[in-house]
Amino acid sequence: MLTGTARYLPEFGLRIRGAFNPGSGDGAPDGVQTLLLIGYLGGEMWPIFQRQGKDEPNPLDGWTRRVIDPLAKELGAVALYPFEGPPWLPFQRWAMRAEGLTQSPVGPLIHPEYGLWHGYRAALGLRERIAAVPPALPKELCADCQAKLCLAACPAGVFDGGRYDLPLCRAYLKTADNACLDGGCLARRACPVGSQNAYGPEQARFHMQAFLAAFGN
Numbered sequence: 125m126l127t128g129t130a131r132y133l134p135e136f137g138l139r140i141r142g143a144f145n146p147g148s149g150d151g152a153p154d155g156v157q158t159l160l161l162i163g164y165l166g167g168e169m170w171p172i173f174q175r176q177g178k179d180e181p182n183p184l185d186g187w188t189r190r191v192i193d194p195l196a197k198e199l200g201a202v203a204l205y206p207f208e209g210p211p212w213l214p215f216q217r218w219a220m221r222a223e224g225l226t227q228s229p230v231g232p233l234i235h236p237e238y239g240l241w242h243g244y245r246a247a248l249g250l251r252e253r254i255a256a257v258p259p260a261l262p263k264e265l266c267a268d269c270q271a272k273l274c275l276a277a278c279p280a281g282v283f284d285g286g287r288y289d290l291p292l293c294r295a296y297l298k299t300a301d302n303a304c305l306d307g308g309c310l311a312r313r314a315c316p317v318g319s320q321n322a323y324g325p326e327q328a329r330f331h332m333q334a335f336l337a338a339f340g341n
């Protein structure tokens with residue numbers, strides 16, 4: 125079953141990012157014994173989504189459903205999506221269980237090879253218990269990083285108060301000459317980990333536009 129899934133997903137630039145057996149405090153739907161996290165690394169999903177995505181209100185979410193819903197049906201699994209909410213499903217917490225990643229000071233989880241350039245598109249909730257091997261302890265990439273170039277690189281100083289200042293970020297992105305909307309968040313781009321896997325300009329622009337639209341512009 126999982127071998128078929130692992131073969132199907134790469135056709136769409138997606139992959140199984142990890143799995144774990146959720147307990148009562150993990151926020152998985154009742155009866156789900158195994159959660160498979162599905163996502164992408166770097167730019168692998170982008171060219172396929174560009175070819176297959178439709179002109180619709182949330183094109184990446186619509187495309188994701190068209191890829192994942194049939195797979196979930198075939199497996200008799202529950203399809204769970206990071207973009208369905210609020211309330212939001214705790215995808216980052218799940219990812220930390222499934223893959224052993226840590227949170228960066230700028231928010232997203234940091235991957236040892238892909239840095240801040242990866243994301244999650246879905247999870248499959250299986251009723252069967254497939255014993256998931258716990259991931260290796262995460263590398264403390266950010267705790268061990270002295271330079272913290274990410275925090276210093278934000279042109280709007282959204283991390284200066286010690287935590288991400290969402291209204292400040294939003295206000296800056298709405299200014300005409302902001303440096304992030306077209307090329308991608310400068311704080312993310314400043315991180316040296318996995319920088320060779322950074323999204324290309326079109327993917328970066330797409331995600332930043334979607335991010336801004338999430339505020340209702």
Ligand code: B12
Pocket residue numbers: 205206207212213214215216217218226227230231232233234240242243244245288290309331332335338339
């Ligand atoms: C709402 C939301 C936003 C909001 C608000 C985010 C905020 N910081 O408050 C807005 C629109 C601003 C936003 C922005 C971005 N987001 Co966002 N967002 C979400 C969404 C839909 C829900 C987050 C949430 O509230 N979850 C509910 C809580 C209960 O779940 P949680 O897993 O416990 O999440 C929290 C934990 O990680 C938490 N936490 C909980 N327990 C623990 C334990 C430890 C030890 C630690 C360290 C942290 C921690 O902090 C998280 C809060 O986000 C998620 C998708 C999802 N369903 O998770 C994406 C998601 C978190 N976002 C994502 C991304 C990439 C971004 C942006 C970089 C987008 C961009 N284009 O720039 C920015 C980064 C902003 C920032 N610096 O934080 C990715 C992160 C991927 C990754 N590599 O980790 C996600 C997972 C979406 C995805 N499909 O992959 N986002």
